[in-house]
Amino acid sequence: MSLRIETLEKDLHELLPSPAVVTQLCALLKATSPKIYKDQLVGAKQVLTEQINRQGAIPEAVLTRLIDTPRLTACGLKERLEAWRQSAGRSEDSDALSIQPSEQPTAAIKQECPLARYRALNGHSTGQGESHAIH
Numbered sequence: 001m002s003l004r005i006e007t008l009e010k011d012l013h014e015l016l017p018s019p020a021v022v023t024q025l026c027a028l029l030k031a032t033s034p035k036i037y038k039d040q041l042v043g044a045k046q047v048l049t050e051q052i053n054r055q056g057a058i059p060e061a062v063l064t065r066l067i068d069t070p071r072l073t074a075c076g077l078k079e080r081l082e083a084w085r086q087s088a089g090r091s092e093d094s095d096a097l098s099i100q101p102s103e104q105p106t107a108a109i110k111q112e113c114p115l116a117r118y119r120a121l122n123g124h125s126t127g128q129g130e131s132h133a134i135h
Contacts, residue, residue, distance in 0.1 A: 008041035015048050018060045025067050025077075032071045043074025051081050 012022045029040040051058060058081070066080045 002038070005038050005041065008038065008045060011045050012041070012048070015045065015052065016063065017057070018063070021060060021063045021067065025063075025072075028067055028069070028072045029074070032073055040074050044077055047074055047078040047081065051085070055085060 009022070009026055012026065013019060016022050016025075025044065026041070029044060030037045033040050048058070062084055066077065066084060069076075
């Protein structure tokens with residue numbers, strides 16, 4: 001292994017708090033693109049550095065979830081991080097769409113049948129929508 005690759009892997013270990021996540025990330029990048037592994041490491045380092053500088057540390061659970069995929073490139077990592085960032089922003093701003101605790105279905109409704117959640121949300125006791133005429 002070249003000195004440049006070792007240096008890049010070390011830089012990733014310094015960026016991220018979990019050695020296991022870094023090891024998994026490096027292995028995934030190498031398995032996906034073995035011929036351009038060094039370039040993928042450079043890209044991943046750049047993507048992670050930008051994310052950390054912009055938003056702060058990335059939780060380990062999020063990183064683990066983001067790299068839980070059979071294939072990953074630096075571009076894919078960037079896309080997944082952006083999607084996570086956007087979804088985190090939406091979840092903070094979307095209080096109007098959240099279900100209030102009094103509206104949440106009870107455990108009995110949840111266990112009743114697979115469509116129980118749908119029935120609780122739409123108010124139809126049969127789980128069916130409007131009846132449709134056959135044309």
